[in-house]
Amino acid sequence: MAARTVIEVSDVRKRYRLGVIDRSLVTDELAAAFARLRGKPDPRGDLHAVGGDQRAGDQFWALRNVSFNVAQGEVLGLIGRNGAGKSTLLKLLSRITLPTAGRIRMKGRVSSLLEVGTGFHPELTGRENIYLNGAIMGMRRAEIDGLLDEIIAFSGIEHHIDTPIKRYSSGMKVRLGFAVAAHLDPDILVVDEVLAVGDAEFQRRCLGRMRSAADSGRTIIFVSHNMFSVQSLCTRAIWLDKGEVRADDSVVTVVRDYLNECSAQTNEQVWTDADAPGTDEVRLMAIRAVSADPEGLFSTTTAITIELDLQNHAITDSDLNIQLIVHTDADIVAFISDMTESIGTAIWPLGANIVRCTIPSDLLNDGGYRISVLFQRKGNRHFLVQDAISIDVQEGPRQGAWFQKWQGALRPALHWVR
Amino acid sequence: MDAENRSDWDVVIEPSRGWWRIDLRELWHYRDLLRLMVRRDLLAVYKQTILGPLWQVLQPLLTAVVLAVVFGLLGRMAPTDQPPLLFYLAAVVPWTFFANVIQRTSQTLVWNAALMSKVYFPRLVAPVATTLSTMVSFLLQLATFFVIALGYRVFSDLPWAPGINLLALPLLILIMTALAFGCGVLVASLTTRFRDLGFLVGFGMQLLIYASPVIFPLSLVPDGSLLRLVIELNPMTGVIEGFRAALLGTPIDLGLLPYSGMAALVMLIIGTLVFQRAQRTFADVV
Numbered sequence A: 001m002a003a004r005t006v007i008e009v010s011d012v013r014k015r016y017r018l019g020v021i022d023r024s025l026v027t028d029e030l031a032a033a034f035a036r037l038r039g040k041p042d043p044r045g046d047l048h049a050v051g052g053d054q055r056a057g058d059q060f061w062a063l064r065n066v067s068f069n070v071a072q073g074e075v076l077g078l079i080g081r082n083g084a085g086k087s088t089l090l091k092l093l094s095r096i097t098l099p100t101a102g103r104i105r106m107k108g109r110v111s112s113l114l115e116v117g118t119g120f121h122p123e124l125t126g127r128e129n130i131y132l133n134g135a136i137m138g139m140r141r142a143e144i145d146g147l148l149d150e151i152i153a154f155s156g157i158e159h160h161i162d163t164p165i166k167r168y169s170s171g172m173k174v175r176l177g178f179a180v181a182a183h184l185d186p187d188i189l190v191v192d193e194v195l196a197v198g199d200a201e202f203q204r205r206c207l208g209r210m211r212s213a214a215d216s217g218r219t220i221i222f223v224s225h226n227m228f229s230v231q232s233l234c235t236r237a238i239w240l241d242k243g244e245v246r247a248d249d250s251v252v253t254v255v256r257d258y259l260n261e262c263s264a265q266t267n268e269q270v271w272t273d274a275d276a277p278g279t280d281e282v283r284l285m286a287i288r289a290v291s292a293d294p295e296g297l298f299s300t301t302t303a304i305t306i307e308l309d310l311q312n313h314a315i316t317d318s319d320l321n322i323q324l325i326v327h328t329d330a331d332i333v334a335f336i337s338d339m340t341e342s343i344g345t346a347i348w349p350l351g352a353n354i355v356r357c358t359i360p361s362d363l364l365n366d367g368g369y370r371i372s373v374l375f376q377r378k379g380n381r382h383f384l385v386q387d388a389i390s391i392d393v394q395e396g397p398r399q400g401a402w403f404q405k406w407q408g409a410l411r412p413a414l415h416w417v418r
Numbered sequence B: 001m002d003a004e005n006r007s008d009w010d011v012v013i014e015p016s017r018g019w020w021r022i023d024l025r026e027l028w029h030y031r032d033l034l035r036l037m038v039r040r041d042l043l044a045v046y047k048q049t050i051l052g053p054l055w056q057v058l059q060p061l062l063t064a065v066v067l068a069v070v071f072g073l074l075g076r077m078a079p080t081d082q083p084p085l086l087f088y089l090a091a092v093v094p095w096t097f098f099a100n101v102i103q104r105t106s107q108t109l110v111w112n113a114a115l116m117s118k119v120y121f122p123r124l125v126a127p128v129a130t131t132l133s134t135m136v137s138f139l140l141q142l143a144t145f146f147v148i149a150l151g152y153r154v155f156s157d158l159p160w161a162p163g164i165n166l167l168a169l170p171l172l173i174l175i176m177t178a179l180a181f182g183c184g185v186l187v188a189s190l191t192t193r194f195r196d197l198g199f200l201v202g203f204g205m206q207l208l209i210y211a212s213p214v215i216f217p218l219s220l221v222p223d224g225s226l227l228r229l230v231i232e233l234n235p236m237t238g239v240i241e242g243f244r245a246a247l248l249g250t251p252i253d254l255g256l257l258p259y260s261g262m263a264a265l266v267m268l269i270i271g272t273l274v275f276q277r278a279q280r281t282f283a284d285v286v
Helices: A026-037 A085-093 A125-137 A141-155 A170-182 A201-213 A227-233 A253-263 A337-342 B002-008 B024-029 B031-046 B054-074 B084-111 B125-155 B165-193 B196-211 B225-232 B233-247 B256-280
Strands: A005-017 A057-071 A075-079 A102-107 A110-113 A190-191 A219-223 A236-241 A244-250 A269-272 A282-289 A304-312 A323-326 A334-340 A351-359 A365-376 A378-394 B011-013
Touching: A005 A219, A005 A282, A057 A085, A057 A219, A057 A244, A075 A085, A075 A253, A085 A102, A085 A110, A085 A190, A085 A219, A085 B002, A125 A141, A125 A170, A125 B031, A141 A170, A170 A201, A190 A201, A190 A337, A190 B196, A201 A219, A201 A227, A219 A227, A236 A253, A244 A253, A269 B011, A282 A365, A282 A378, A282 B024, A304 A378, A323 A337, A323 A351, A334 A337, A337 A351, B024 B031, B031 B125, B054 B084, B084 B125, B084 B165, B084 B233, B125 B165, B165 B196, B165 B233, B165 B256, B196 B225, B225 B233, B233 B256
Parallel strands: A075 A219, A075 A236, A110 A190, A190 A219
Antiparallel strands: A005 A057, A005 A102, A102 B011, A236 A244, A269 A282, A282 A304, A304 A351, A323 A334, A323 A365, A365 A378
């Protein structure tokens, strides 16, 4: 007998009208109308602009033709890049907003956790907030009454339960919020990865709780861009790409294809003689990032070599320096590496030259980096190739059970002694 | 076949069509949340204050004292057969409720934006909770009125003598609440798109007090004047005059009340429908 379908998503589309996003002042509304009249883009339009047919006029299709079914007891991972529509789908499943077309149907009690401790009020005590948060999550008072002792014990903050939570540390608030969430007991659980914050020990309890929920026949939809947590938790995965279902298969297959594509993207750029950046003296012909991993994946635990192909037309001395400037996705300079600092100077032969710089393993964090190349002559800027390539670093295998994104532009492996 | 299967599904998420979509059963299911939100509103505001909920009473009381001194004693606008303090308190208490409900409910969507972008609950719960918590303050203030009025009855040579009119009080409270709630949620729906309205409402309520008989009795405004027309068009006029008639036994033009009642009903329906429509995609706009 086939498993019972408990979630049915059929042909769901969601359109955002760019003109109405984040519109808060009448003057903006007028400015937008005026801009449209003159055929200019809306000055306060949607920030995560996506090219191609996803965008038409002032409309943006965050989701298009998304259909899938989920059977009871399945643990489904939703993966995809930023802006692929994961959070939009999550919002639809959570009933925070409605689709533009299509229909989602679900059977049983649905709980959606996009955040822990939603609606906590700082002036109220921990105990009062358990009731408030529980009610916001759809629990009845009688239910909370019955679970109260268990929730308090689970949170591990019995001593402070009658203190206003504005005196709590952020970790304590998360514990309290998760303790409530862990006792929701829904048939269908929709979870965002941002849920799992806190220390490693707490993290393990979260995942353990989700796993036991899955084992006891609950249906779970888990949204993440961390492939290792998806693989460890889910049986099936859906890959969303530009608002559409790109793949829907076993978690192993989908994650493998997804990682392959992430690696294959913009980590190489090759120019022709006509359009190569540079000057009459020297030009950058190509730049590529090469992973030490046999499968070519970029991960936090593999070394990555940046290779530059130069064409030297006229430099006959040693006075040419190259710097790599590495930005994070958040536009922070993660680091700058200077060639001369590392290997000194030497005469440049005319013609083709190859320069390599290796970024060691266990230095980059998981996430995207953009690499710019700066050429210097006589200590001055000669030319800059802004954002020549970008690399998407995936989480490597880790010790322990920490599945969250680490904070920080970098994640170097440092030496500890005790 | 869809129609048959519909009952198998507990949650159906579809694009919104039509206007009349108020799931009262669902609202009822969330009554615990409603109760807790009212509690939160009442508790949280006065934590760490010395006088606590006493502020709820002091605010309108002091306003009434000031009005009684400035307009009653100096301006001689209050009728001489009534204690000026009671005359003003009887109007300030319902007016305070009306102004507070409109101001607070008009902000509920914006104030609860963080909450509403993270979790589903019937959005109508938020303004209803705000109205109910304001209602608690109102009842406290009304009780204060009766305490002071009894004081007048015992100690004053201008004694308080309420009549059978007092029985109209529940009806007046009903009209006042419907009117305030309707206006509040209507403004709330528009505020999601135009934040400017939030400021306009605060300022507008300060001005609107002059288009109502709070500071002066309606009888003081000349018949046929423009001001008279404006005041009579204000549906709160009937409520204020009604409160005075009920609490103090002052004469009232009975034609005002059906108009206020109708206006309240219309505002309640329009406000709720517009709100229900606005809240569906509210999370997309903030």
